[in-house]
Amino acid sequence: MADADNIFLVAPPGLEAFLLAEVQDLGFAGARQDKGGVTITGDLGTVARANHLVRGATRVLLRVASFRVMHLAQLDKRARKVAWGDWLRADVPVTVETVCRKSKIYHSKAASQRISRAITDTCGAPVQAGQTLTIKARIEDDLCTISIDTTGAALHLRGLKGSVGKAPIRENLAALCLRAAGFTGAETVVDPMCGSGTFVIEAAEMACGLAPGRARSFAYQSLAKGTAPPRLPQAQDTPARFFGFDRDAGAFAGANANAKQAGVDGLVSFTKQPISDLQPPDTPPGLVMVNPPYGTRVGDRKTLFALYGTFGKVMRDRFSGWRIGMVTSDPGLAKSTGLDFQKPILFDNGGITVGLYRA
Ligand SMILES: C[S@@+](CC[C@H](N)C(=O)[O-])C[C@H]1O[C@@H](n2cnc3c(N)ncnc32)[C@H](O)[C@@H]1O
Structure with missing residues (x-):
């Protein structure tokens, strides 16, 4: 089997540098930041490891061919030269998706048809x-790059969350935000408005070294020359503890169920409690990581100003020595906390630009 020397990990837009840091920490070879993600080198075993172990990526693409193409007849010819049989099985159906940008071939549906025919024939x-x-397939500046999506359902779907709550942050975004806020796995994390518990559960998993992809399957498992899933690390003991609070009884119950499902219920504790009652836990100061509501309806904004104001006051009055990471789409609401934030790290959250504010 040819070496897969071009493995591309798609990053959430804006958080590429933190994905690169994670991939380097995991020891993947040849890691470099590219437009939209991180490239690494390796074989199918590397593809498998990336899918099971990387927390921050959206998906893992395996580049299998790249050629210049000026018109559809040429695409038809060159797509037939790709060694499809090395990767695809006659009994496993595939979907073809093509994007055309700044190229003589601009009709993505026609391009997909040519590639599809080449595959089946x-x-x-x-x-x-x-x-x-x-x-x-991506045809950009007349260069056609063909990749296999080795992930399938996006990587934030860890296969462990029964309860998703109202506006959950995606697990891969939560993991990268924790990293961007300086979380190393060794300190206490508190989320005072935890919803389904994503930050708290991700942090606990990071602290004890549980693989994010331990409970799901991936598209690479149905490739022609399959590779066995990697041996995954065992959970390590950790002295760190993780605390979530939410005023909503449903969120509290859901977060507890999610922690149990993830196998970190011994490290986390969830409490039904409004932000105004929040007190720091009896541990050395650590990280407060929060994603408060940010309504898009105008009427909500007034209440939200009060909520962000309360959050800021609780942090100043009771959480001296703690670092803060806050995710919100609304700079005005961030300002109303009165906290002395650094310049936010902006990233895309399902089509909305949000900022990670750190203090
Ligand atoms: C955007 S959601 C957080 C989502 C969470 N990060 C997740 O991944 O599921 C905001 C949460 O803040 C909670 N909340 C709103 N006002 C609150 C208050 N005064 N005290 C505590 N929690 C509050 C809501 O119940 C909601 O679950």
Whole structure:
């Protein structure tokens, strides 16, 4: 099997540098930051490790071909030269998705048809919409890059969350925000408005070294020359503890169920409590990590100013010595905390630009 020397980890836009840091910490070879993500080198075993171990990526793409292309007949010819049979199985249907940018070929549907025909004619794999295994073609500046999406359902779906709450932050964003806020796994984390508990559970998993992909399958497992899932690390003991609070009884129950499902219920504690009653736990100061509500309806904003004001006051009055990481889309609300934040790190959260504010 040819070496997969071009593995691309898609990053949440704005957080590429933190994904690079994570990938380097995990010891992947050749890691470098590229537009939209991080490239590493390796083989299918590396692809498997990346899917199971990397917390911050959205998905893992394996680049299998790259060629210049000026018109559809040429695409048809060159797509047939790709060694599809090395990767795809005749009994596993695939989906083909094409994006065209600044290229002579601008009709993505026509391009997808050519690639689909090449796949089915050369290796027998049927092409159908909505399959777990997806071939992604990108034609940019007349250069066609073909990748296999080795992940399937996006990586933030850890396969462990029964209760999602009202506006959960994606697990991969939560992990990168924790990292960006300086969390190393060794300190207490408090989320005073924890919803389904994402920050608290991610932090606990990071502290005890649980692999994010330990409970799900990935698209790479249905490739022709399969590779076994990697041996995953055992959970380590950690002295760190993780605390979540929410005034909503449903959120509290959901967070508890999610922690149990993730196997970190011994490290975390959730309490139904409003922010105004929050007190620091009896541990050395650590990190307060929070994603307060940020309503888009105008009427909500007044109440939200009061809530952010209360959060800021509680932090100043009771959490001296703690670091703070706060995710919100609304700079006005961030300001109303009265906290002395650094310049926010802006990133995309489901089409909305949000900021990570750190103090
Ligand atoms: C955007 S959600 C947090 C989502 C969470 N990060 C997750 O991943 O599930 C905001 C949470 O703040 C909680 N909340 C709102 N006002 C609160 C208050 N005064 N005290 C405590 N929690 C509050 C809501 O119940 C909601 O669960």
